[in-house]
Amino acid sequence: MQKKSIYVAYTGGTIGMQRSDKGYIPVSGHLQRQLALMPEFHRPEMPDFTIHEYAPLMDSSDMTPEDWQHIAADIKAHYDEYDGFVILHGTDTMAFTASALSFMLENLGKPVIVTGSQIPLAELRSDGQIN
Numbered sequence: 001m002q003k004k005s006i007y008v009a010y011t012g013g014t015i016g017m018q019r020s021d022k023g024y025i026p027v028s029g030h031l032q033r034q035l036a037l038m039p040e041f042h043r044p045e046m047p048d049f050t051i052h053e054y055a056p057l058m059d060s061s062d063m064t065p066e067d068w069q070h071i072a073a074d075i076k077a078h079y080d081e082y083d084g085f086v087i088l089h090g091t092d093t094m095a096f097t098a099s100a101l102s103f104m105l106e107n108l109g110k111p112v113i114v115t116g117s118q119i120p121l122a123e124l125r126s127d128g129q130i131n
Helices: 030-036 065-081 094-104
Strands: 005-010 017-020 023-026 048-053 084-088 112-115
Touching: 005 065, 030 048, 065 084, 065 094, 094 112
Parallel strands: 005 048, 005 084, 084 112
Antiparallel strands: 017 023
């Protein structure tokens, strides 16, 4: 059986933030570095994944309908290359984005999961790994 392949679109949000003396901040490349250090994401039974980090990383409270269109277009552009899609998103407006995408991607034959976390992935007790 061929190994599955997942496209991860990292739009921003707490899941990939880094601790600083001013609190948690979005830092380009931080999420990928953290995932590389976590063996649970690289076990043989896990699907392969590609992370596309949006630039700039967005606070979800700033997400607009144009951003939803960008995410939908991103999924459509990579549809034939991947078995499923994960959208990493801030929790403030995640439900709005998920709802909009459900209409924009209606009858899509592959799963699209919109998720995030309350605690950054690199932090102790993060909910990011199980999400």
